[in-house]
Every structure is written in C-alpha cells, then in structure tokens.
Amino acid sequence: MNHIKLNNGVTIPQLGLGTFRAKEKEAYEAVLHALKQGYRHIDTASIYGNEEEVGQAIKDAGIPREEIFVTTKLFNSDQGYLSAKKAFMKSLDRLDLEYVDLYLIHWPQTYELSADSWQALEELYLDGYTRAIGVSNFNFHHLEHLFETAEIIPQVNQIESHVYLQNHKLQEFCMKNGIYLEAYAPLASHEIKKLLENETMQKIADKHGKTVPQVAIRYHLERDIIVIPKSVTPKRIDENFDVFDFELSEEETQEINKLNRGRKFFPDPDNI
Ligand SMILES: NC(=O)c1ccc[n+]([C@@H]2O[C@H](COP(=O)([O-])OP(=O)(O)OC[C@H]3O[C@@H](n4cnc5c(N)ncnc54)[C@H](OP(=O)(O)O)[C@@H]3O)[C@@H](O)[C@H]2O)c1
Numbered sequence: 260m261n262h263i264k265l266n267n268g269v270t271i272p273q274l275g276l277g278t279f280r281a282k283e284k285e286a287y288e289a290v291l292h293a294l295k296q297g298y299r300h301i302d303t304a305s306i307y308g309n310e311e312e313v314g315q316a317i318k319d320a321g322i323p324r325e326e327i328f329v330t331t332k333l334f335n336s337d338q339g340y341l342s343a344k345k346a347f348m349k350s351l352d353r354l355d356l357e358y359v360d361l362y363l364i365h366w367p368q369t370y371e372l373s374a375d376s377w378q379a380l381e382e383l384y385l386d387g388y389t390r391a392i393g394v395s396n397f398n399f400h401h402l403e404h405l406f407e408t409a410e411i412i413p414q415v416n417q418i419e420s421h422v423y424l425q426n427h428k429l430q431e432f433c434m435k436n437g438i439y440l441e442a443y444a445p446l447a448s449h450e451i452k453k454l455l456e457n458e459t460m461q462k463i464a465d466k467h468g469k470t471v472p473q474v475a476i477r478y479h480l481e482r483d484i485i486v487i488p489k490s491v492t493p494k495r496i497d498e499n500f501d502v503f504d505f506e507l508s509e510e511e512t513q514e515i516n517k518l519n520r521g522r523k524f525f526p527d528p529d530n531i
Contacts, residue, residue, distance in 0.1 A: 260299065260503070261486060265414040266437035269391045271328050271361070274500065275478055276302030277443065277489030283312050289491040290316035294327065296497055302443075302487040303415075304332035304365055305350050314354035329356065330417075332365040333380070334397060335531070338372045342377035347388065362389040363417055366478045366531045367401040381411045393417065395443075396528040399432055406436075417441040420517055421482065422454065422475060423522040430484070441485040443525075446472050448489075450524045461515055467505045476502045478515050 260274040276293040278286050278301065286309035290301055294316065303313045310331060317327055331354065337346035347362060362380055367373050373394075380392040393415030394405065402416070416433050420426050420442035430440050449453040451472075454460060460471045467474070472488065476499055479486040488499045507515070 260297070261480060263439055263483070265391055266412060267391060267414055267438060269360070269414070271312060271391070271415075271439075271485060272298075272300040274298070274476065274502070275302050275328065275330075275485070275487040276496065277487040278303045278309055278313060279307055279443075279448075279489055280284075281307070281442045281489065281491050283307055283309060285491045287312035287316045289496060291320055292403050292493050293496050293500075294320035294322055295301055296500060298496075299326055300328040300330075300487070302330045303354075304334065304336040304363075305337070306332070306348060307354075310350055310353035311355075314356060318355065324356070327513065328360040329354065330361040330363065331359055332363040333376060334365050335368060338364070338368050340375040340379045344377040344383065345382055347379070351388065356428070358387060359389045361391045361393060361415060363395045363415065365395045366396045367394070367398075367528055370401075370404040373401065373405060377405055379411055381409070384411065391415065393438070396531070398528055399429065401528065402436070402438075412436060413438050415439050415441050415485065417443055417487075419444050419523060419525045420479065421445055421447045421524075422457070422460065422478065422518040423447065423520045424524075425516065425519040427519075430482070434483075439483070439485055442479045443485065443487060445479055445486045445488050446475055448524055457518065459518060463511050463514065464506070466511075468531075469502075469505060470498060472499055473502050474507070474515075477505065477507055478512070481512065
C-alpha cells in the first residue's frame with residue numbers, strides 16, 4: 260500500500276474504500292470485508308447514513324484503531340461555526356470513535372458560511388478530535404476565499420475525478436498550496452458502464468492482464484491522487500485493491516489523458 264504524507268505530517272493510505280450509497284448492513288459488510296482484505300482507509304459522511312455501521316465494522320474487524328484511517332464529512336445543512344462542531348460530535352458519536360483521521364467540509368456554501376465552518380474544523384483539529392482537516396468539491400475560487408481567513412491550510416480537497424474529468428489544473432493549484440487531491444467517483448460512479456465500455460481503457464487493461472476499474476484506480480495512484488473507489492461486492496472490493504503489481508507506461512498515461520472531457524456526473528459545486 261502506498262502512503263501519502265499530508266502537509267501536517269499525517270500519513271494517509273493512498274487507496275481507500277468509499278461508502279456512498281452503501282446502506283446499513285451492506286456498508287457494515289463491505290467495510291468489514293475490506294478491512295480483512297487489507298484496506299486501512301474508509302471514507303464515509305454524515306449524509307450517507309451509515310456512520311454507525313462503518314464504526315461497528317471497524318470495531319468488529321479487530322484491527323488496532325491507529326492502523327485505520329477514517330474520514331467523515333460535514334453536510335451542508337450543518338455548516339456554520341457552532342452547528343459544525345455539534346455535527347462533528349454527532350458523527351463521532353455515531354462512529355463510536357474517540358477521533359477521526361480526516362474531517363471534510365462536504366460541499367462549499369457561501370464564502371462566509373464555509374469560513375465559519377472552517378474555523379470550527381480548525382478548532383476540532385487543534386483539540387485533537389481529528390488528525391487532519393480538509394474540504395470537498397472546492398473549486399479554485401472557493402479555496403482562494405478560504406485562504407483569506409484560514410489559519411490552517413486544508414490537507415485535502417476531495418473532488419469528483421475520473422478519466423472523463425481529470426482536474427489537471429486544479430491539481431496543480433492544490434499541490435502548489437500543499438493540498439492533496441482525493442478522487443471520488445474514480446470509476447465514474449453511476450456512469451460506470453461508460454467507463455467499462457471504453458475501448459482505450461479496455462485495451463490498456465488487456466495489455467496488463469488487469470480490469471478497466473484497476474487501470475482507472477492505477478491512473479489516479481500514479482498521479483499522486485488519493486483514491487476511494489466504492490463497492491459493496493466482495494469480489495470487486497478485492498479487485499479494486501489489487502493494483503500494486505503493475506505500472507502504466509508513459510504512452511498509456513498519455514492515452515488516458517486524452518479521454519479527459521471535463522465531464523461531470525455530480526452536481527456543479529457552484530450550483531449546489
Ligand atoms: N465528497 C463528495 O461529494 C463525494 C461524492 C461522491 C462520492 N464520494 C465518495 O467517493 C466514493 C467513490 O465514489 P462513488 O461511490 O460515487 O463511485 P465509484 O467508486 O466511482 O463507483 C462505484 C460504483 O462502481 C461499482 N464498482 C466498483 N468496483 C467495481 C468493479 N471492480 N467492477 C465493476 N463495478 C464496480 C460499484 O458497484 P457495487 O458497489 O454494487 O459493487 C458502484 O456502482 C464514495 O463511495 C464516497 O465515499 C464523495
């Protein structure tokens with residue numbers, strides 16, 4: 260497993276398990292299976308409604324807490340200084356953990372509201388409730404405004420990222436500011452069929468004796484992006500983790516770069 264060192268020195272396993280749309284028992288079983296297979300990084304959010312099951316699976320896996328990296332997120336309706344702190348405590352309670360590893364603002368709201376929420380996150384971080392803090396779905400202008408009042412630069416920006424939406428410029432901007440990108444929907448999420456049917460991806464996958472999802476995950480890893488593919492299917496959870504025994508050639512990377520269409524499958528952060 261590759262690890263990335265964030266701007267505060269905390270390390271994060273570069274590949275984790277996503278849990279969006281994984282409900283209750285499904286989420287519990289997926290997380291338990293993933294942890295048993297070697298995953299050490301789990302991504303959830305208060306809005307996913309599965310924090311309790313994620314927390315229970317972490318407990319039942321019997322792995323020391325400090326070996327697992329847990330992310331959760333502050334939802335839009337909870338943004339604001341006091342409400343963010345309250346929402347965080349509720350998440351912690353549902354997860355039944357003493358701390359999380361990364362707490363993210365899920366979506367940008369008004370600049371003022373995001374700034375107030377960020378102040379709460381900074382304090383939660385300084386008080387030791389979360390080992391890292393970050394944002395999600397933040398574009399250039401959201402980050403620039405955040406920088407005006409922030410005392411701590413986010414460690415991570417989790418954004419929609421797949422071969423059809425590659426975010427090269429945003430990555431350059433974030434890396435210049437010490438912020439790692441984390442790719443959500445790396446398999447194109449509900450549009451995964453488009454990815455699975457992509458001929459370029461299939462050709463590259465065949466060449467390596469790998470699958471298209473494995474190539475898509477590998478592409479992100481090689482770009483130094485943290486990546487959190489979701490699956491509740493044991494065989495796919497295993498498949499998505501089996502990506503450390505091959506490398507894309509420069510030519511293959513260039514071919515994948517050409518698939519970029521700036522195509523979003525999730526809402527535009529400017530219109531949420
Ligand atoms: N910050 C945000 O706003 C935000 C937004 C969206 C997602 N996220 C996070 O990012 C994670 C990943 O994004 P996502 O869940 O939207 O999409 P994704 O990981 O790109 O794709 C998930 C879909 O692909 C299927 N799948 C997974 N591995 C497969 C494989 N090897 N072969 C064939 N199909 C496969 C899954 O099916 P099964 O589960 O049925 O196997 C599911 O339908 C989320 O779970 C969540 O933790 C964050």
